[in-house]
Amino acid sequence: MGQRTPLYQQHLNAGAKIVDFGGWDMPIQYQSLIEEHHAVRQHAGVFDVSHMTVVDISGTQAKDWLRYLLANDVDKLTEPGRALYSAMLNDNGGVVDDLIVYTMSEGYRLVVNCGTREKDLRWMQTKAKGFDVSILERPELAILAVHGPESINKVCALLSTERAAAVEALGNFRALESEDWFIARTGYTGERGLELIVPNADAPALWDALLGSGVKPIGLGARDTLRLEAGMNLYGHDMDEEVSPLAANMAQTISWEPSDRQFVGRAAVEQHKIEQAAGKLPILTGLVLEERGVLREGLRVVCEVDGQEREGIITSGSFSPTLKHSIALARIPAGSTECRVDIRGKLTPVRIVRPNFVRFGKKVFE
Amino acid sequence: MSSFPEDLKYAPSHEWVRIEADGSIVMGISDHAQELLGDIVFIELPSEGADVTAKAEMSVVESVKAASDIYAPVSGTIVEVNQALLDSPETVNTSPYGDGWFCRIKPSNPAELDALLDADAYAKICE
Numbered sequence: 001m002g003q004r005t006p007l008y009q010q011h012l013n014a015g016a017k018i019v020d021f022g023g024w025d026m027p028i029q030y031q032s033l034i035e036e037h038h039a040v041r042q043h044a045g046v047f048d049v050s051h052m053t054v055v056d057i058s059g060t061q062a063k064d065w066l067r068y069l070l071a072n073d074v075d076k077l078t079e080p081g082r083a084l085y086s087a088m089l090n091d092n093g094g095v096v097d098d099l100i101v102y103t104m105s106e107g108y109r110l111v112v113n114c115g116t117r118e119k120d121l122r123w124m125q126t127k128a129k130g131f132d133v134s135i136l137e138r139p140e141l142a143i144l145a146v147h148g149p150e151s152i153n154k155v156c157a158l159l160s161t162e163r164a165a166a167v168e169a170l171g172n173f174r175a176l177e178s179e180d181w182f183i184a185r186t187g188y189t190g191e192r193g194l195e196l197i198v199p200n201a202d203a204p205a206l207w208d209a210l211l212g213s214g215v216k217p218i219g220l221g222a223r224d225t226l227r228l229e230a231g232m233n234l235y236g237h238d239m240d241e242e243v244s245p246l247a248a249n250m251a252q253t254i255s256w257e258p259s260d261r262q263f264v265g266r267a268a269v270e271q272h273k274i275e276q277a278a279g280k281l282p283i284l285t286g287l288v289l290e291e292r293g294v295l296r297e298g299l300r301v302v303c304e305v306d307g308q309e310r311e312g313i314i315t316s317g318s319f320s321p322t323l324k325h326s327i328a329l330a331r332i333p334a335g336s337t338e339c340r341v342d343i344r345g346k347l348t349p350v351r352i353v354r355p356n357f358v359r360f361g362k363k364v365f366e
Numbered sequence: 367m368s369s370f371p372e373d374l375k376y377a378p379s380h381e382w383v384r385i386e387a388d389g390s391i392v393m394g395i396s397d398h399a400q401e402l403l404g405d406i407v408f409i410e411l412p413s414e415g416a417d418v419t420a421k422a423e424m425s426v427v428e429s430v431k432a433a434s435d436i437y438a439p440v441s442g443t444i445v446e447v448n449q450a451l452l453d454s455p456e457t458v459n460t461s462p463y464g465d466g467w468f469c470r471i472k473p474s475n476p477a478e479l480d481a482l483l484d485a486d487a488y489a490k491i492c493e
Contacts, residue, residue: 033405293408344433
């Protein structure tokens with residue numbers, strides 16, 4: 001038996017198929033992954049993501065420390081209730097984890113991946129030496145992600161008038177604290193939606209109320225197809241400690257200015273930038289297969305670069321329920337003009353596209 | 367819970383077989399197999415007239431999660447293919463023993479049918 005979130009019984013009640021996910025007993029799907037996927041694209045769905053790790057940062061040097069720890073710059077967060085996506089790099093410029101950081105009325109809140117929890121906390125402690133900073137994990141909090149075109153209305157209908165008005169006014173990548181609830185306009189699906197970080201004790205009633213109002217329960221299976229359609233990276237698949245953020249489509253999350261900000265991994269990624277300019281760093285791109293067949297993680301990609309054959313690899317791949325054909329993220333040599341994927345020994349031509357497939361229910365690539 | 371109709375025979379590799387009055391067999395994949403695969407999105411079927419060999423690959427099923435080989439439960443010749451599955455592969459999820467059938471085979475060695483499992487024996491290996 002793995003660890004269980006406060007919503008475990010709710011998952012059983014909804015008929016979930018439970019799997020081990022990073023040591024947690026989590027719902028992979030309820031009835032049909034594809035129907036769950038469509039529910040989020042067309043209406044509203046709720047995910048239990050309480051297995052993810054919430055870490056609150058306080059202390060007089062919290063900001064200075066985060067400006068050192070993260071490749072993105074929390075100095076951009078000019079007021080409470082703002083959010084920023086960032087990589088946490090190692091000294092070689094590889095990705096230790098990707099995370100969201102929020103500014104709170106006091107200090108900061110980080111949400112990091114579940115599978116990397118222990119090494120992340122260890123890494124943070126190691127890098128906190130010499131800083132007046134406190135790193136506090138918050139296992140007593142649950143996270144419900146509610147996403148889809150109807151999600152915000154569905155959530156607001158369950159809240160007090162005052163809380164609902166505040167949530168309706170929230171912009172994208174904004175968050176608010178309301179008593180012991182933390183409500184953020186962030187997510188991992190490419191749809192409008194909220195992440196509700198609430199005390200564990202409040203989670204089951206909130207879940208039941210959402211389902212009661214017609215919000216569908218969504219498993220981790222559809223979470224993966226939704227994020228892949230949205231072109232969002234999954235840690236441990238599309239990037240890891242061996243991969244530069246510049247080779248993982250994360251260049252926009254590195255804050256190079258001010259040039260005297262010494263963040264962990266800076267020297268290494270500056271070197272990667274030079275390699276990239278020389279065409280020596282691979283890129284993370286989108287691949288599309290419009291005929292039958294499914295692109296899958298680990299499949300070999302044969303790429304044509306200046307008339308020569310070179311290899312790449314699929315880092316995430318699936319059938320796209322919205323597009324009704326297969327899509328993938330792949331790391332391929334820079335300058336690749338044509339790609340073929342080795343599907344069970346057959347080299348199948350695929351199209352190279354920007355790694356962003358679906359937003360707000362619609363196809364977004366050419 | 368998966369269902370295991372009593373009137374069918376089963377291969378340990380999760381295909382079912384129904385023996386028809388004319389001696390041909392109809393085959394598909396079991397309810398248990400479709401549950402394990404999850405939502406099915408593509409199916410490759412053999413051509414009519416093709417010969418298949420018992421326990422050899424005859425078809426590929428792709429679900430959102432994985433690609434799986436499907437094995438011929440008996441040797442013989444494909445006499446009919448369920449073309450509707452090419453456009454509606456999800457039928458295998460909703461009706462694995464009915465409209466989700468794969469193909470009809472004329473067995474070349476009917477004795478191979480005796481090696482297949484009955485519903486109880488198959489249900490046991492699915493536990």
